[in-house]
Amino acid sequence: MTFQIAFSASDGVLLASDLKNTSLHGFHHSQMIPKIQVNESETLAYCSAGDSRFGNVLASVVEEEFSKGAINIARTTVADLITTQRTLLQCLRIAREREAEYINVRGLKPSMGAQTMFVFRQNGSAALWVVDSLSQIPEASTVTEGENIKSGDANSPAVFFPHWYFDKVPNTVDSLIPLAVHTVLMAKADYIEGVQVGVFTADRFHILTEDELKPYIALSKEIDSEILKRLLNGKDAS
Secondary structure, eight states: OOEEEEETTTTTEEEEEOOOOEEEESSSSEEOOOOOEOOOEEEESEEEOOOOOHHHHHHHHHHHHHOOOOOSSOOOOOHHHHHHHHHHHHHHHHHHHHHHHHHHHHTTTOOOOOOEEEEEEEEEEEEEEEOOSSSSEEEEEOOTTEEEEEOOOOOGGHHHHHHHHGGGGGGSSHHHHHHHHHHHHHOBBBOOOOOEEEEEEEEEEOOOOOOHHHHHHHHHHHHHHHHHHHHHHHGGOO
């Protein structure tokens, strides 16, 4: 289980995810690990909900195609978008073939798949795409400016915050960081904990450090405490 959210802003893309990775096979155990990954050339980032191992296989195929120029996000005509969509679905088919080779040798069951969010940086811009292999019919689609998507625990009450406040916050990456951090932290559950944030613009393509996250985490705690205080005090709150 995981909780992830992505914002497509006017100046780039923001990804946010929890950090808790739990094995649900055999004896349950958890560890806190980064779920948002950035490639060495800082041109591609991704995170997956579902089977993260399959998401990693898919990401390796997508990175290969992107590095060869097979994916071009700089052009945004309908024909270009369709071409990118078909390329990503072809990457998914290749990932399934690679998975099949691996599981057949080891006698394992096929992966259930993943919903993987990709950020591409090319020619001074960043674009957000999502590949969903969990659905009966796999899909690949772009997330246009001014939209946000969520993956993982779709029933989390934390979805209230982006649903209610996303359109009220300036549509820039920096302005959306507090909302992203608070949303992920409010999604905390048995298998969801912690927060990781990736900032992806024309000149920034990195994961926020612990020190960079501290003020946003502190703000989230203040927001939560203030809401509780006002609820407890009722109409007398001041």
